[in-house]
Amino acid sequence: MKMMKENDCFIEYLKEIGFEWNNQFNYHITNNNLTTEEYRVLKKHNFISSIPKNSTKIYLDLNVWINFRDVHMGKKPSNSKWNDIYQKAIYLNEFYDVYFVTSLNIYSELQKQDTSENFIELLKIIGKLSKELTVENPLQLVFDETFFCLMDMLKVNKSDFDFNSYQWDKASAIYGMPFINVKNSNDAVIAMNKTLIDAIYQIPFRDCYKLFEFHNQGIDGFKKVSDELNQDLAYKKGVRSKNLEELYIEEFHGAIEASSEIINSALVSFMKWYYDTTLVEIKVIKEKELINIFSNLFRYGKIQQYFPSLQIHSGLHASVRYDKSKKFTPNDLFDFHHASSAIPYCDYFVTDNPLAQRLINKPLAIGKKFDTRILPAKTELILQVFDEMLNNKA
Numbered sequence: 213m214k215m216m217k218e219n220d221c222f223i224e225y226l227k228e229i230g231f232e233w234n235n236q237f238n239y240h241i242t243n244n245n246l247t248t249e250e251y252r253v254l255k256k257h258n259f260i261s262s263i264p265k266n267s268t269k270i271y272l273d274l275n276v277w278i279n280f281r282d283v284h285m286g287k288k289p290s291n292s293k294w295n296d297i298y299q300k301a302i303y304l305n306e307f308y309d310v311y312f313v314t315s316l317n318i319y320s321e322l323q324k325q326d327t328s329e330n331f332i333e334l335l336k337i338i339g340k341l342s343k344e345l346t347v348e349n350p351l352q353l354v355f356d357e358t359f360f361c362l363m364d365m366l367k368v369n370k371s372d373f374d375f376n377s378y379q380w381d382k383a384s385a386i387y388g389m390p391f392i393n394v395k396n397s398n399d400a401v402i403a404m405n406k407t408l409i410d411a412i413y414q415i416p417f418r419d420c421y422k423l424f425e426f427h428n429q430g431i432d433g434f435k436k437v438s439d440e441l442n443q444d445l446a447y448k449k450g451v452r453s454k455n456l457e458e459l460y461i462e463e464f465h466g467a468i469e470a471s472s473e474i475i476n477s478a479l480v481s482f483m484k485w486y487y488d489t490t491l492v493e494i495k496v497i498k499e500k501e502l503i504n505i506f507s508n509l510f511r512y513g514k515i516q517q518y519f520p521s522l523q524i525h526s527g528l529h530a531s532v533r534y535d536k537s538k539k540f541t542p543n544d545l546f547d548f549h550h551a552s553s554a555i556p557y558c559d560y561f562v563t564d565n566p567l568a569q570r571l572i573n574k575p576l577a578i579g580k581k582f583d584t585r586i587l588p589a590k591t592e593l594i595l596q597v598f599d600e601m602l603n604n605k606a
Contacts, residue, residue, distance in 0.1 A: 339417035520556030
């Protein structure tokens with residue numbers, strides 16, 4: 213992540229939002245008992261603790277957000293029911309602990325918008341209705357899913373870890389921390405990094421675009437990947453002759469391999485923590501090929517709900533390979549990222565109809581496994597769900 217080109221501009225911006233840099237820096241110079249990473253985790257925990265335990269999390273397709281923005285700006289929506297949906301969303305958010313959560317994938321899609329007044333209003337609405345709550349970025353999710361898989365398998369209990377909240381964070385924090393990395397960091401550098409963490413956690417979602425340069429493949433990158441996947445479908449002998457279960461196993465194994473670096477890092481972190489030692493090296497983990505345990509568990513149906521984000525991503529890829537009438541598209545790949553991050557951790561997932569049907573119907577039927585209600589982004593269905601919430605909580 214890249215800070216604004218001029219540091220002075222960044223400091224001036226922080227002043228505008230009421231962040232007192234010098235006071236925070238001096239505080240961290242005096243209070244230096246935590247490492248930078250420990251402090252980041254503490255800030256995250258403090259934010260998550262402010263979220264009611266039984267809150268409802270709803271993940272919306274970007275087109276739904278755009279309809280919300282249009283209603284908010286007094287524009288006439290394509291369907292008049294969006295007026296009612298938007299007003300009920302505000303009411304649920306303010307009085308019923310319903311959070312319309314976001315993700316890094318939403319921001320990736322937002323980059324296809326422009327930075328006009330319409331865009332700014334869209335960011336404000338997302339920030340307001342999400343209350344800045346977001347699913348962690350995909351790499352951090354895989355790290356945490358590895359950690360919690362190991363904890364559950366080994367029956368490790370620790371009060372610091374909450375299975376129901378670890379995957380959440382404040383929106384401005386998921387894009388990464390611009391840490392100052394130097395060897396033999398002294399107290400001043402550590403205090404500076406902690407102050408940066410404080411600043412990041414105070415930045416509202418509406419201003420993220422001003423401060424950071426986000427790195428994602430964009431539509432061109434996804435087009436290249438989808439073309440390569442379609443070439444496999446066309447030329448790889450037998451790729452579509454297998455049953456869905458075989459394809460699912462292949463895809464999950466591939467997802468584990470593609471995530472090997474982050475999973476290996478999580479394995480090392482877990483073993484250091486579990487055995488209370490600093491002697492574990494990632495080289496040993498790789499040599500023992502411990503990462504293969506997860507693929508083997510999945511192959512023999514023992515993976516249960518571990519690695520949910522990778523399971524959903526793998527299932528969606530397998531379902532396209534299994535469907536002889538379907539090819540991969542760039543939009544598919546965007547959608548797969550939304551689904552894999554949000555479905556395991558949200559109560560509702562609202563998306564476009566083709567993806568919704570793929571997720572709901574056999575052979576995939578992924579929503580049932582993770583107890584998530586998947587909805588096509590149709591006004592009558594969304595209204596029905598909102599009314600159910602209002603009636604159930606009345």
